[in-house]
């Protein structure tokens with residue numbers, strides 16, 4: 001874990017610093033007093049210091065960003081939590097209202113909350129898709145499955161449990177996660193990270209429609225720009241449809257995106273109606289399955305997902321037909 005450079009005096013004592021040494025470091029400017037019992041080294045994290053100075057610790061969106069997970073942009077307020085005996089100028093974050101989160105957050109002893117504590121707090125500040133996207137980011141970057149995350153979160157209420165089982169550690173970006181959750185909630189059969197011959201791994205697939213969810217972080221370079229255009233060209237030549245979505249499309253223009261996707265699926269343009277098109281889809285399923293077998297971590301994660309994902313029938317699926325998530329996974333991966 002990154003060190004925010006903020007310490008409790010008791011922790012410094014445990015590390016061998018006595019009060020005399022600590023006071024000498026404060027006088028020399030090597031330590032700064034943030035509030036009673038909390039001190040910051042010279043190169044401390046400024047956002048965490050702001051939370052501690054205001055009587056709390058960093059949590060929620062800001063702690064998740066500190067842990068280098070994907071978080072949506074535009075959350076400007078300081079996300080902190082503090083004990084009831086303390087007060088400050090910034091309002092404290094609150095997990096989803098009582099009864100939904102059963103587990104009480106532990107007393108904060110560190111300047112930045114752990115990922116599980118920050119995720120619990122974020123249930124009150126993020127919407128469902130955003131929270132799921134952060135969970136995906138955490139599981140993907142740490143090699144965790146859904147059950148691992150569930151164990152880390154502890155006892156949670158039914159709403160958060162529902163959200164938890166919509167997560168997917170295979171997701172490669174927050175925009176991909178948000179798109180997947182929204183499309184599935186609309187009843188689309190969405191394949192996650194399909195392998196497409198001649199193209200490589202795509203973000204999402206609905207029948208013959210490939211959906212690429214660009215993020216600001218990974219698509220700003222010339223190399224990415226060139227690669228993505230080549231992928232789109234190869235996909236088109238091979239008979240796929242590609243829809244490339246930007247961060248703004250997904251976060252701020254979703255209604256229009258959804259209307260465009262429906263424009264394709266309502267006219268069955270995504271359905272593999274010819275033997276050649278069906279072969280395209282079947283090959284994608286086979287390539288994805290064979291890659292999974294060759295990747296122990298990926299296969300392990302997939303088993304965890306399968307073991308823990310409730311089987312649900314999508315509502316009126318306009319994709320390849322009505323079937324359960326497990327059947328979709330078996331067939332499409």
Ligand SMILES: [Zn+2]
Nearest residue numbers: 060079093125
């Ligand atoms: Zn918050």
